Amino acid sequence: MINLTRRSAIAAGTASLASMVLGGPVDAQSRKILIIASSQDIPNFDPHIATGYSASMLLRNTYDSLVRVEGNPPNPVPHLATSWTVSPDGTEYVFKLDPAAKFHDGSSVTAEAVQYSFNRLLRLNQGNAWMIQGIVDEKSVQPVDAQTVRIKLVKPFVAFLQVLPWVWVVNPKDVEANKGSDNGQTYLRSNLAGSGAFRVRRAEPGNLYELERVANAWKQGGGNLTGAIWKITRETATQRLMLQRGEAHIAVDLTSEDMDAIKDRPNVVSVIEPEYRTFSIKLNTKHGPLADVNLRKAIAYAFNYQSLLDSGGYAKLMTGPLPDGIFGHDPSLQVYRTDLAKAKEYLAKSKYPNGGIKLSIAHVSGLEQQRRWSLVLLDNLKQLNIELDVKPMIWPDMVALTRSPEAMPDFFCVYQTANYGDPDNIAFAAYHSSRNGNWQNPVYANPKVDDLIMRARAETDEEKRKALYGEFQRIVVDDTPDIFGVIEKRKLALRSDVQNFRFTPVASNAIELFPLSLR
Amino acid sequence: MLTYILRRIVLIIPVLIGLSLLVFAIARLLPGDPIQLAAGPNASPAEIADLAREFGLDKPLPVQYWNYVTGLVTGDWGQSIFTRRAVAEDLKVYLPATLELVFTAMFLAILIGIPAGLTAAVYRNRWPDYMSRVVSLGAISMPRFFLGLLLQIGFAMWLGWLPLGGRFPLTEDPPAFVTGFLTIDSLISGDLRAFGITLQYLALPAFAMCLSPLATITRMMRASTIEILQQDYVLTERALGLSSRLILFKYVLRNAMSATLTVIGLYVGWLLGGTVLVETVFDWPGLGLYATKAIVTQDFMPVIGVTIVIGGIFIISNLIVDLLYGILNPKVRYE
Incomplete structure (x- = not known):
């Protein structure tokens, strides 16, 4: 019989607890699970509703599209479609599908599924629908046979292949079986109907999403990952520490300070690359004092671009409306740089030669960079005897202000990320008058600019297209609808045991798992 | 005592109704448009109106409130505008995580704070007292998120x-969900290894969270004990030759606990409402983060749900404290 005293029982309990406590967790490496630390949750799995980089990460790994985007600069490469042809006028595309492509339930990915997916995206008119809105309608996508699909564009659109990576193909059988009264939105919000190399194994909203490689996936090859975990880590400092400690393999939301802190750390690789993400300050060109182009020019010259850059971390100044590196960008474009003499010269030509006015700027509350840049502007405007009212606001309220020129403040801070690697993305969204009333282009309208944008998106000859964008950039700079700010560099870091990572300046933090390996 | 308990429980109902009314009114009357945000920047006015109709936000406010309150009773706590998930389902996941953290922090604070306060009082103006004062002052002054990072x-x-x-x-599956408390669920499933791992993960956030209540409890316990030790009846007991241990644990501790209990009750509610910083630093998927995200996006159904839950727990914890007064102090009788 064991004589167990209270003291010995406590000692035994403590010892066993200690042994448990000191026992480490199971090693993730044995299963080759890649852990990505990110601050963004994945609120919706529906490929025709969800947007944002976290959802894009999930979708690009669990669904397939006709083409993928790869490289720097980004190029469309075969995916579900093994090949395609384009008609000489650029309005008709014929895609040959990979006969091996299978959905997760084992059924084939057919031309009908492609047609169904395009039409569902158009019908819901959410998510990435804007990318093909007005370019494709419900009659455009027609199956030729089970493995061939023809897409006839409503009007020519040179960047069509660039947007296709973001049009996901769903399994019609699966969606129809769970269609409900909302086109399957309730079902697809938390279920998948895709053909991607991975599927969701575990979803803990607000905490983590675990993907596992689909057994017998149609697409062979790729890296050795058996799964991946998207770990929601709000604090970027914690993301950094997780990376340093090996608890995460990739951290996607690091700040400039974090990047400085991990510089030269063992087993950590920094990725600081220019991306098509711009910050600019939109001006109210239609209502109020800034409707005066000379006043806009005066302010553009008075602005301290060096201060903007200094407080921007890893960034570079924009030269015009298009981000550096994108097709058609003109690096030699003459843009505004700080010149107080010229600022005063233009102010004298304006309706407010002595200043004496009060303007307002709205920025997103909580975004420190935007606050700092607003203060830079406040300081610079004092030199023109102009006061500035800085209004921090939450984003939905800011968006509501852009509905009319009267409601819009004089200045409006905007980050804009290109969703596809073509100048049309930014040119059309941010400068075409059909986008007025939208946050990307609340008020700016110039018929000549509209014409250039529409001609450029239809022009198949590269040189001519480049010339059109050159003209577009010169006119926009002269109109001064924005204070062109900075292009922020993408900042992410990975462990050195992550292999085959290739940076692409489009959706670079929506990590594509298929090619990656863990050593 | 039973009548008192029943009366207190019945009184909770109007308090909760008042709370729900207040929070609902504040959440709905704040400037900003959550529907606009949820619909996305490219939504047309017609799509925004459709979404508002879907969530019943096109109806008059009193009707919206009535629908909400009747839903509360039937277990329908509304839906998040953004995730479209049921708030009640979300609370089932996030609330146990936060409660586990708060209860562990309070357990540690009580476990250490009461003996520390007693010791400091008994050894007043000697080194244990000085040490406890310095540690308490440091603990109460240090921001929790900063301490979390240091830890x-x-x-x-x-x-x-x-x-x-x-x-x-x-990379491991957690114990099967029964209560949502991983410590309890791991014991229910008989997995001691999982229990040990859960404690490992609890240790740092719970410690970061416990320091503030620990310091307050220590200081409160010290002050109450010093006051009690100076009472005439303690002198009498000493004169009668009772042992110091007996006097301290039987006569002083029980009396000194009354004030400390109030603090403990208040701290449970305070910690519940203030977990967000610790949850952010330690990636603890709890109520604080859930509520913060909802507040930032003006997703008012989760905001109201969280507020009502925290308010409810606050009320219950204070009710328990009130009842404990009667058990600890025979002078406090409720009949």
Whole structure:
């Protein structure tokens, strides 16, 4: 019989607890699970509703599209479609599908599924629908046979292949079986109907999403990952520490300070690359004092671009409306740089030669960079005897202000990320008058600019297209609808045991798992 | 006593109704348009109107409130505008995580704070007292998020003893969900290893969270004990030759606990409402983060749900404290 005293029982309990406590967790490496630390949750799995980089990460790994985007600069490469042809006028595309492509339930990915997916995206008119809105309608996508699909564009659109990576193909059988009264939105919000190399194994909203490689996936090859975990880590400092400690393999939301802190750390690789993400300050060109182009020019010259850059971390100044590196960008474009003499010269030509006015700027509350840049502007405007009212606001309220020129403040801070690697993305969204009333282009309208944008998106000859964008950039700079700010560099870091990572300046933090390996 | 308990429980109902009315009114009357945000920047006015109709936000406010309150009773706490998930389902996941953290922190604070306060009082103006005063002052002054970062650097980065954050190893499946408390669920499933791992993950956030109540409890306990020790009846007991241990634990401790209990009751509610910083630093998927995200996006159904839950727990914890007064102090009778 064991004589167990209270003291010995406590000692035994403590010892066993200690042994448990000191026992480490199971090693993730044995299963080759890649852990990505990110601050963004994945609120919706529906490929025709969800947007944002976290959802894009999930979708690009669990669904397939006709083409993928790869490289720097980004190029469309075969995916579900093994090949395609384009008609000489650029309005008709014929895609040959990979006969091996299978959905997760084992059924084939057919031309009908492609047609169904395009039409569902158009019908819901959410998510990435804007990318093909007005370019494709419900009659455009027609199956030729089970493995061939023809897409006839409503009007020519040179960047069509660039947007296709973001049009996901769903399994019609699966969606129809769970269609409900909302086109399957309730079902697809938390279920998948895709053909991607991975599927969701575990979803803990607000905490983590675990993907596992689909057994017998149609697409062979790729890296050795058996799964991946998207770990929601709000604090970027914690993301950094997780990376340093090996608890995460990739951290996607690091700040400039974090990047400085991990510089030269063992087993950590920094990725600081220019991306098509711009910050600019939109001006109210239609209502109020800034409707005066000379006043806009005066302010553009008075602005301290060096201060903007200094407080921007890893960034570079924009030269015009298009981000550096994108097709058609003109690096030699003459843009505004700080010149107080010229600022005063233009102010004298304006309706407010002595200043004496009060303007307002709205920025997103909580975004420190935007606050700092607003203060830079406040300081610079004092030199023109102009006061500035800085209004921090939450984003939905800011968006509501852009509905009319009267409601819009004089200045409006905007980050804009290109969703596809073509100048049309930014040119059309941010400068075409059909986008007025939208946050990307609340008020700016110039018929000549509209014409250039529409001609450029239809022009198949590269040189001519480049010339059109050159003209577009010169006119926009002269109109001064924005204070062109900075292009922020993408900042992410990975462990050195992550292999085959290739940076692409489009959706670079929506990590594509298929090619990656863990050593 | 039974009548008192019943009366207090019945009184909770109008308090909760008042709370729901207040929170609902504030959440709905704040400037900003959550529907606009949820519909997305490219939504047309017609799509925004459709979404408002879907969530019943096109109806008059009194009707919206009535629908909400009747839903509360039937278990329908509304839906998040953004995730479209049921708030009640979300609360089932996030609330146990936060409660586990808060209860562990309070357990540690009481376990250490009461003996520390007693010791400081007994050894007044001697080194244990000085030490407890310095530690309490430091603990109460240090911001929790900063302490959390220090703990992470010390125990996770330098020493490597404990994980940086989270509730359970990412690559392992947690114990089957029964209560949502991983410590309890791991014991229910008989998995002692999982229990040990859960404690590992709890250690740093619970410690970061416990310091503030620990300091307050220590100081409160010290002050109450010193006051009691100076009472005439303690002198009498000493004169009668009772042992110091008997006097301290039987006559002083019980009386000194009354004031400390009030603090403990208040702290449970305070910690519940203030977990967000610790949850952020340690990636603890709890109520604080859930509520913060909802507040930032003006997703008012989760905001109201969280407020009502925290308010409810606050009320219950204070009711328990009130009842404990009667048990601890025979002078406090409720009949």
